[in-house]
Amino acid sequence: xxxxxxxxxxxxxxxxxxxxxxxxxxxxxxxxxxxxxxxxxxxxxxxxxxxxxxxxxxxxxxxxxxxxxxxxxxxxxxxxxxxxxxxxxxxxxxxxxxxxxxxxxxxxxxxxxxxxxxxxxxxxxxxxxxxxxxxxxxxxxxxxxxxxxxxxxxxxxxxxxxxxxxxxxxxxxxxxxxxxxxxxxxxxxxxxxxxxxxxxxxxxxxxxxxxxxxxxxxxxxxxxxxxxxxxxxxxxxxxxxxxxxxxxxxxxxxxxxxxxxxxxxxxxxxxxxxxxxxxxxxxxxxxxxxxxxxxxxxxxxxxxxxxxxxxxxxxxxxxxxxxxxxxxxxxxxxxxxxxxxxxxxxxxxxxxxx
Numbered sequence: 001x002x003x004x005x006x007x008x009x010x011x012x013x014x015x016x017x018x019x020x021x022x023x024x025x026x027x028x029x030x031x032x033x034x035x036x037x038x039x040x041x042x043x044x045x046x047x048x049x050x051x052x053x054x055x056x057x058x059x060x061x062x063x064x065x066x067x068x069x070x071x072x073x074x075x076x077x078x079x080x081x082x083x084x085x086x087x088x089x090x091x092x093x094x095x096x097x098x099x100x101x102x103x104x105x106x107x108x109x110x111x112x113x114x115x116x117x118x119x120x121x122x123x124x125x126x127x128x129x130x131x132x133x134x135x136x137x138x139x140x141x142x143x144x145x146x147x148x149x150x151x152x153x154x155x156x157x158x159x160x161x162x163x164x165x166x167x168x169x170x171x172x173x174x175x176x177x178x179x180x181x182x183x184x185x186x187x188x189x190x191x192x193x194x195x196x197x198x199x200x201x202x203x204x205x206x207x208x209x210x211x212x213x214x215x216x217x218x219x220x221x222x223x224x225x226x227x228x229x230x231x232x233x234x235x236x237x238x239x240x241x242x243x244x245x246x247x248x249x250x251x252x253x254x255x256x257x258x259x260x261x262x263x264x265x266x267x268x269x270x271x272x273x274x275x276x277x278x279x280x281x282x283x284x285x286x287x288x289x290x291x292x293x294x295x296x297x298x299x300x301x302x303x304x305x306x307x308x309x310x311x312x313x314x315x316x317x318x319x320x321x322x323x324x325x326x327x328x329x330x331x332x333x334x335x336x337x338x339x340x341x342x343x344x345x346x347x348x349x350x351x352x353x354x
Contacts, residue, residue, distance in 0.1 A: 002046030003346055005035055006063040008054050009072030009081060015050050035067050036097065036112060036129075036341040038138045044346070054084045065093045065346055070102050082108040095345055099131040101251045110344045116253030116276065127344040130280065131256040137334030138341055166326065168285075170316040171266050173309070179240035180211040181270065181302065184233050186218035192246040192272055193219060198295035199244070199270075199302070207303045214240060237265035241306055242287075247273030255280055262286075268315045270302065278322070285320045 007014070014034065021027035031050060032042035051057050053072055066085045082105050085094040096104065096111040104111040104126035112129040171177055180203060183196045197220065200213035216223045216230040223230055230236050237243050243262035247254060255274045259281060262269035269286040271277055277288065292298040305312050319326055329337040 002044050003048075003064045004046055004062065005031075005048040005065045005067065006054075006057050006061065007031060007034060007048070007050040008052065008057065008066060008068045008085075010034065010050060010069045011071050015052075018050055033138060034097075036134070036138050036345045038338045038342075041338070041342040054081050054088055057088070059088075063089060063092050065095060067095045067097055067345065069096070070098045070100055093347055097129075099134065099256070101249055101254045109347070112341065112344055114251075114254045127340065128253060129341060129344075130253065132260045133329060133334075133337060134341070135257050136260065137329055137337050166319040166321050168263065168266070168316045168320065170313045177239055177241050177266075179214050180207075180306070181213045181242035181244055182237050182240045182267070183213050183215050183220065183244040183246070184217040184229065184236065185246070186229060187248055188219060189246070189248055192244075195272060195289060195295045195298075196220070196244050196246065199299045202296040202299035203303055206300060207306070211299075211303060211306075213244065233261075234265055237262065237267050240267060241312070242270050242302055243267040245269040245271050245273075245286075246289075249273070250275065252276050259286065263320050268305065268312075270298070280322060280325050281320055282318055282322050284318050285315055 014031075017030060018027045021030060028045065028048060029042060031048045032038070032045060035045075035048065037045060049061070054066060054068065057063065057066070066089060068081050068085065072081065082094040082096065085092060086107075093109045094107075096102075096108045096113065098111075098113050100114070102113055102115070104113050104115050104117070106125070108125060111126045112134075113126060114128070114130055115126060116128050117126055181199070183200075185192070196213055196215070200211075200215075203211035203213070214223060214236065215221050216233065216236050218229055221229070223236075243265065245258040245262045247256060247258060250273055252274055253276065255277055258273075259269045259271050259277070263285075269281075270289060271281075271286050272289040275290065283291075287298065287301065289295075289298055292301065305315070321329070
């Protein structure tokens with residue numbers, strides 16, 4: 001016996017990824033990773049399948065849990081389908097999962113979202129599940145690749161980190177970090193592009209053309225114009241001192257894998273996004289763009305860091321996570337966090353949440 005789980009309204013390529021899996025076991029591992037069930041919790045699943053919408057689930061499948069995301073057809077309630085799930089399968093547990101900037105669904109039995117609140121209604125059903133932690137501790141533990149496995153400019157390569165330590169060693173003197181900073185994005189977000197462009201211009205005025213920001217995504221690309229994003233984002237970052245880890249939008253709690261990609265590549269992250277990022281990542285280990293009065297003052301500080309080895313190394317002297325998050329995910333390889341996610345998905349008597 002085990003749980004029968006249906007996934008609906010997930011990203012469009014998921015079903016194709018399942019079809020391309022080389023074995024049923026690989027397909028199951030992929031879907032368990034998407035569902036928040038890393039090893040050993042994947043063993044609790046008897047059958048797991050992906051469907052387009054809740055109405056596509058055969059009645060004879062009779063799922064115990066229906067996990068729905070926010071990529072389906074537009075509908076009232078910001079794309080959520082808890083009412084649809086409960087109407088079609090009254091005994092099933094309806095769970096919202098979203099790695100986007102989405103509101104919790106107060107009608108769902110449980111929500112795993114980027115909203116930093118732990119309550120979304122009388123049942124207090126929201127579990128704060130930032131994307132960086134989900135990718136690092138749940139999908140990684142499930143043995144799955146990144147979301148699509150072939151992202152050119154947004155792949156999470158935090159698997160390269162030793163997640164049991166969280167204190168990084170600075171790159172040695174004379175290491176091939178010949179570049180100043182990177183900006184690798186393909187989605188158009190005017191505000192972050194303006195900040196990056198002004199940082200690049202100001203740094204070049206202060207320290208010369210070698211301090212130009214390397215734009216390697218589809219947006220503002222000057223490294224491979226007309227070709228597309230650079231083929232290896234990790235290799236690009238590893239040759240630079242800073243990475244502009246800018247989110248798609250600024251919203252409390254919305255901390256994706258971007259800052260962790262910078263850490264994993266040995267860069268000092270320059271972060272723009274969630275105003276409460278300091279509750280998760282230790283502010284002595286990165287630069288928060290919002291702490292500076294202008295992109296020009298940010299660029300000036302980045303130039304000072306590059307010219308002062310002691311100041312540069314100071315960003316590598318402490319764990320990147322705050323004490324609260326170290327206690328939650330950093331002392332046991334993320335097993336406690338993975339258990340909390342599992343309980344939020346399939347249910348438990350009491351979740352332990354921050």
